[in-house]
Amino acid sequence: MTFARLLALPLLSLLALGHATAQSPDGVTSHDAQVEDLKVFRHDFLEVDRSYSQAARAEAELRLQALDAAAGSIDAAMFTVHLCQIAALADNGHTTCKLPRANGVAMSLLPIGGAFYVIAASPQNGDLLGSRLAGIDGHPAAEVSSALRSLHGGVAAWRDIEATDAIVRPDLLHALGLANAAGDATFRFQTPDGRIIDRKLNPEPQRRDWVKIFPKGRAPWPLQDQEQPFRWRDAPELDGVVAEIRRNVDGKTGKIADFLAEVEAARVRLGRKNLVLDMRFNTGGNLMLTRDALSSWPSRVSPPGRLFVLESPITFSAGIVDVAYLKQAGGDRVTLVGEAPGDRMMFFADQQQVTLPHSGVVLQSATQRYDLQNGCKAYADCFVGMAQPSSATGTTPVLVATIDKGKGRKPVALKTLEPDIAAPWSIDDLLKGRDPGMAAVQAALAGQQE
Numbered sequence: 097m098t099f100a101r102l103l104a105l106p107l108l109s110l111l112a113l114g115h116a117t118a119q120s121p122d123g124v125t126s127h128d129a130q131v132e133d134l135k136v137f138r139h140d141f142l143e144v145d146r147s148y149s150q151a152a153r154a155e156a157e158l159r160l161q162a163l164d165a166a167a168g169s170i171d172a173a174m175f176t177v178h179l180c181q182i183a184a185l186a187d188n189g190h191t192t193c194k195l196p197r198a199n200g201v202a203m204s205l206l207p208i209g210g211a212f213y214v215i216a217a218s219p220q221n222g223d224l225l226g227s228r229l230a231g232i233d234g235h236p237a238a239e240v241s242s243a244l245r246s247l248h249g250g251v252a253a254w255r256d257i258e259a260t261d262a263i264v265r266p267d268l269l270h271a272l273g274l275a276n277a278a279g280d281a282t283f284r285f286q287t288p289d290g291r292i293i294d295r296k297l298n299p300e301p302q303r304r305d306w307v308k309i310f311p312k313g314r315a316p317w318p319l320q321d322q323e324q325p326f327r328w329r330d331a332p333e334l335d336g337v338v339a340e341i342r343r344n345v346d347g348k349t350g351k352i353a354d355f356l357a358e359v360e361a362a363r364v365r366l367g368r369k370n371l372v373l374d375m376r377f378n379t380g381g382n383l384m385l386t387r388d389a390l391s392s393w394p395s396r397v398s399p400p401g402r403l404f405v406l407e408s409p410i411t412f413s414a415g416i417v418d419v420a421y422l423k424q425a426g427g428d429r430v431t432l433v434g435e436a437p438g439d440r441m442m443f444f445a446d447q448q449q450v451t452l453p454h455s456g457v458v459l460q461s462a463t464q465r466y467d468l469q470n471g472c473k474a475y476a477d478c479f480v481g482m483a484q485p486s487s488a489t490g491t492t493p494v495l496v497a498t499i500d501k502g503k504g505r506k507p508v509a510l511k512t513l514e515p516d517i518a519a520p521w522s523i524d525d526l527l528k529g530r531d532p533g534m535a536a537v538q539a540a541l542a543g544q545q546e
Contacts, residue, residue, distance in 0.1 A: 196455060250440075326339070370541065404430075404537045416439055444466070467482070
């Protein structure tokens with residue numbers, strides 16, 4: 097599940113890498129090339145994806161017919177934009193259209209609270225760090241966000257995360273009607289001290305000398321050691337331990353189940369009462385690697401100890417399911433802190449990927465339902481690990497047999513995963529190296545002691 101998909105760059109990747117490097121699609125503007133891409137889009141993507149509503153699927157077919165009729169007369173960027181907008185009709189965060197790789201302007205922007213901020217840039221644009229995007233070529237920021245959200249499905253916050261690649265691409269902005277030309281655009285920014293700066297920017301290859309929003313060594317703990325899929329630390333100031341999970345994977349650093357056992361053993365050994373699980377950058381993976389351990393963890397944190405789970409719009413896919421299992425198992429004893437996760441309580445996932453042969457667009461269809469609100473009671477197309485006992489599923493027979501004979505099924509039924517304590521990131525937090533989620537946890541524990 098998810099960011100192995102490279103759908104959108106999470107905060108960690110944006111701070112580390114910036115935008116993609118150049119890769120030119122081959123023959124994308126010819127009639128035959130576009131017709132072939134449309135054929136593959138229909139057969140290998142649209143017919144496979146299960147998340148489209150009947151009305152959305154009909155609209156998608158009408159738009160594809162229009163593209164068929166116009167094939168050969170549409171430039172590469174416009175063709176790509178149309179395809180991604182058709183994929184977005186599914187309104188499903190996992191149903192994705194990954195844009196062809198190309199150079200962008202020399203900065204990376206991150207959505208925070210519905211606005212885009214500069215978090216990394218070339219040295220020449222370093223004066224813009226922390227600045228808010230106010231507009232592009234005369235189009236206000238609200239119009240820019242609305243147009244970019246047409247390229248991806250899902251909740252608004254997730255669509256904004258997905259837009260971090262397109263927002264630095266003048267060719268795509270031009271195709272969306274946001275830039276006056278395909279080769280450059282004038283970006284308007286409001287700096288942290290309130291000044292307005294207009295800057296005309298051209299695409300250019302990224303270099304390693306980019307500056308970032310905070311200097312090395314000043315990043316908050318959850319943004320450090322970015323290559324680690326999971327890690328933990330002792331937190332005596334909280335009388336607890338803090339564990340961060342970024343991917344549900346078994347990797348070079350070990351198995352995630354062993355990691356979870358290590359964290360709980362360390363908590364007991366150190367005599368810490370509380371546990372904080374940071375899922376704010378958990379973009380997914382294999383939920384079956386963590387499901388049973390997370391479901392049993394709340395019962396091990398004995399009162400008056402508390403279990404806090406940090407979440408954010410970047411919490412996605414298996415990361416959301418992890419949070420759901422923790423909350424279902426612990427109820428009111430599990431306190432959710434931060435912001436709402438990056439998808440709804442019901443979504444389709446488990447993608448199949450296809451690359452269109454000429455445009456280079458990468459599409460991922462979603463094939464199985466995940467119902468976190470009603471435990472898949474009304475559906476026969478859910479992932480088997482979350483389906484009702486003995487019900488039909490959307491999973492292949494081989495995997496159904498494997499899971500039914502092994503770890504079994506465990507449905508989830510919750511009203512919401514909205515945070516109990518709101519603690520959103522702000523641009524000021526990043527500029528000053530603060531962690532609002534951990535500050536909220538500390539305040540909650542301090543209030544309990546008073």
